[in-house]
Amino acid sequence: MAEFYTVRHGQASFGAADYDRLSDLGWRQARWLGEHWREGGRFDRILCGDLRRHRETAQGICEGMDLDVSRVELAPQLNEFDFHSVTRSYGERDPQSVPGEGAGRSDYYRFLKKAMLAWAEGKISPVESWQAFEQRIGEALKLIGDSPRGAKTLVVSSGGAIAMMVRQVLGAHAETVTKLNMQIKNTAVSHFFCGAGSISLHSFNHVPHLEREGRREFITYS
Numbered sequence: 001m002a003e004f005y006t007v008r009h010g011q012a013s014f015g016a017a018d019y020d021r022l023s024d025l026g027w028r029q030a031r032w033l034g035e036h037w038r039e040g041g042r043f044d045r046i047l048c049g050d051l052r053r054h055r056e057t058a059q060g061i062c063e064g065m066d067l068d069v070s071r072v073e074l075a076p077q078l079n080e081f082d083f084h085s086v087t088r089s090y091g092e093r094d095p096q097s098v099p100g101e102g103a104g105r106s107d108y109y110r111f112l113k114k115a116m117l118a119w120a121e122g123k124i125s126p127v128e129s130w131q132a133f134e135q136r137i138g139e140a141l142k143l144i145g146d147s148p149r150g151a152k153t154l155v156v157s158s159g160g161a162i163a164m165m166v167r168q169v170l171g172a173h174a175e176t177v178t179k180l181n182m183q184i185k186n187t188a189v190s191h192f193f194c195g196a197g198s199i200s201l202h203s204f205n206h207v208p209h210l211e212r213e214g215r216r217e218f219i220t221y222s
Contacts, residue, residue, distance in 0.1 A: 001194070001195035002152070005043075006155045006156075007155065007189055008159050008185065009054055010023075011220045021052050021053060021056065022057065022060070027056065030059070033064060034061040035065070045152075047072075047144065048075065049075065051080065053158075061154070077139045077140035080160050083112060090124050091115075092124075099111050105222065112182075116160075116178040117178055140165070141165060141199060159181045166180055169200065182221075185220065186222070189207070
C-alpha cells in the first residue's frame with residue numbers, strides 16, 4: 001500500500017496586492033515542517049501545484065529537510081480554485097453581501113462560504129465550474145495514486161483543493177468542501193493511504209511542527 005501526505009501552503013499575503021506569495025511567517029512555517037520531517041522523514045516523490053505559494057512552500061519544506069528542491073514536480077491539477085472569480089461572480093449576483101471597505105477576515109470568510117455554496121449549487125458561473133474543479137481534483141488524485149506499493153508522496157496544495165480531495169475520498173456532500181476549506185491550517189498535514197484502486201483518509205489537518213511550546217501563536221488559516 002502506498003501513502004501520501006497533503007500540506008496546505010504556508011501563510012500567504014492576505015490583504016496584499018499579490019496574495020500568491022508566502023509571508024515571512026509562511027516561509028518559517030514551511031521550513032519548520034521540513035525540520036520536523038528531517039529525521040525519519042522520507043518521500044519518494046514530491047508534487048505541488050504551480051502557484052507561487054505552492055512552489056515557495058515546497059521550497060521551504062525542502063530547505064528544512066535539506067533536500068534538493070529540483071526534486072519537486074509541478075502539477076497544475078493541484079492548484080486552488082480561482083476564489084477571486086468565485087467571489088466576484090457571487091458579488092454580482094448578490095451585491096449586498098459583499099464585505100465593505102475595512103471589513104475583517106471573518107466577514108470575508110463568511111462571504112466566501114456563501115459564494116462557494118452558490119458555486120456548488122450552480123447558481124453562479126465563475127471561470128471554472130464546480131464540475132470542472134471536481135474533475136481536476138479527481139485527476140490529481142489519480143496522479144498521486146499512481147505510485148508503486150510502499151511509496152510515500154508529499155503533496156503541496158491549497159485548502160480548497162485539499163478539501164475537495166477529502167470530499168471525494170469520503171464520498172461526502174459538496175457542502176463538506178466549504179466547511180473543511182475554512183478549517184485547514186497553513187502547512188497543516190493530512191495523511192492518506194491508497195491501494196487496490198481506493199484511497200482512505202488516515203488523519204486530517206495536523207500541525208505537529210507548530211503545536212509545541214513557543215509556536216502555537218504561529219498557527220494561521222490564511
